[in-house]
Amino acid sequence: MDTIKKLKAGKTTGADLMHLAKLSDGMLQKIRDEMLEPFPRKVPPIVSSARLQEMCGIDKQRMGYVLKKGELPAGTQAKPGSPRQFTVEETIAWIRSERNPLPRNGPAKVIVVANFKGGVTKTTTSTLLAQGLSMRRGRRVLHIDLDPQGSASTLYGINPHAEVDSSQTVMPLIEAYLEGKPFDMTALPVPTYWPNVDIIPSSTELFNAEFMLPARAASDGEVRFEQVLHDGLAQLKDTYDYIIVDTAPTLSYLTINAIFAADGVIVPVVPDMLSFASMVQFWHLFGDLINGMQAFDDGRAKEFDFVDVLVTRMTSKPAAQILQGWITQIYGSRVVPIEIPESDLARNTNMRFSTFYDLGPNDVGAETLRRIRTPVDQLVDRVDDKVCAIWAQEE
Ligand SMILES: Nc1ncnc2c1ncn2[C@@H]1O[C@H](COP(=O)(O)OP(=O)(O)OP(=O)(O)O)[C@@H](O)[C@H]1O
Numbered sequence: 001m002d003t004i005k006k007l008k009a010g011k012t013t014g015a016d017l018m019h020l021a022k023l024s025d026g027m028l029q030k031i032r033d034e035m036l037e038p039f040p041r042k043v044p045p046i047v048s049s050a051r052l053q054e055m056c057g058i059d060k061q062r063m064g065y066v067l068k069k070g071e072l073p074a075g076t077q078a079k080p081g082s083p084r085q086f087t088v089e090e091t092i093a094w095i096r097s098e099r100n101p102l103p104r105n106g107p108a109k110v111i112v113v114a115n116f117k118g119g120v121t122k123t124t125t126s127t128l129l130a131q132g133l134s135m136r137r138g139r140r141v142l143h144i145d146l147d148p149q150g151s152a153s154t155l156y157g158i159n160p161h162a163e164v165d166s167s168q169t170v171m172p173l174i175e176a177y178l179e180g181k182p183f184d185m186t187a188l189p190v191p192t193y194w195p196n197v198d199i200i201p202s203s204t205e206l207f208n209a210e211f212m213l214p215a216r217a218a219s220d221g222e223v224r225f226e227q228v229l230h231d232g233l234a235q236l237k238d239t240y241d242y243i244i245v246d247t248a249p250t251l252s253y254l255t256i257n258a259i260f261a262a263d264g265v266i267v268p269v270v271p272d273m274l275s276f277a278s279m280v281q282f283w284h285l286f287g288d289l290i291n292g293m294q295a296f297d298d299g300r301a302k303e304f305d306f307v308d309v310l311v312t313r314m315t316s317k318p319a320a321q322i323l324q325g326w327i328t329q330i331y332g333s334r335v336v337p338i339e340i341p342e343s344d345l346a347r348n349t350n351m352r353f354s355t356f357y358d359l360g361p362n363d364v365g366a367e368t369l370r371r372i373r374t375p376v377d378q379l380v381d382r383v384d385d386k387v388c389a390i391w392a393q394e395e
């Protein structure tokens, strides 16, 4: 009897849950503020001259020659003769001049990172792509956080719960669409701490889209609820080279919108059995979704420039090797020939609201950093090379 009473006394009410939400909000804000100290905002990393040379594809001699000419930023030195260090902004100036990436030809490419399975590094991958395309290729990038959980926003040092209201997310685009009104998308992107990367952040209120879009579609069969983002992004495609979209681990109406807006889709997969099994469901849903969609207004069917599978959190464990073999066997040339390894560093930097691209040369051992950073550098370069080839074809 006593036990029953105790259990009853311990019942959890809605008010208790709201209290828990408030406590979590407070704690997240406190942790974030402590992490970012002494700055109120995140700051981009410093870049060593060795890293700058690698990214530009030049050697020490060439760097010395360019420095002598004095046309590019000289970075800073702790004292004369010591290694130079550069800001990300300075690095981008070097990249644009020395690497000389092909200029964008045609509208921005929309790359969506999606998998309905949770925890497969969608957010980490999309953020690294945004940072990497800016730093390594001098691209202008818009990152759209379409996950109401707001993890990507968090990696930019934004607290989606305390600092973002729905008017700053893609919600006004959806509301305007549902009301049949035009909407100025150029008002939404805001700069981040990372040069040349803007963001449209997320907030919990994005969940409302999941009720609003189907309600409208049910009352009006003609409504193209899956095209809202696609149509809205058209206004931004001259401003950016890339629009990278992070999605939630569900087949939500927002994810459907992202997929419909995508030129390229990257599907990260972790080589474990549950992740592999859920991929089967993913392809069914993805295929059904695209086949079931009506054509564009001009009659074209939806096509993608690429749909790639990226193996992440790869380990040397036999089970992971077997699964990776199956993945390659099934998805063939769609599998990106780069494995992102399981890495404590990747996990730990996320814990600090960062990615390992946020780390400077003195933050961590060079070898530990290189192990995880090199394959991601290769991924960023591969995406840009692929898109450049597509831009060239579209000429
Ligand atoms: N290379 C890596 N090695 C080990 N852990 C990693 C790696 N990359 C990311 N992680 C960790 O894996 C977890 C999931 O990453 P992330 O949040 O990017 O996945 P997600 O697919 O966006 O998750 P969700 O489905 O919840 O949105 C995080 O704890 C992150 O720190």
Ligand SMILES: [Mg+2]
Binding pocket: 122, 123, 124, 147, 151, 152, 246, 247, 248
């Ligand atoms: Mg995520």
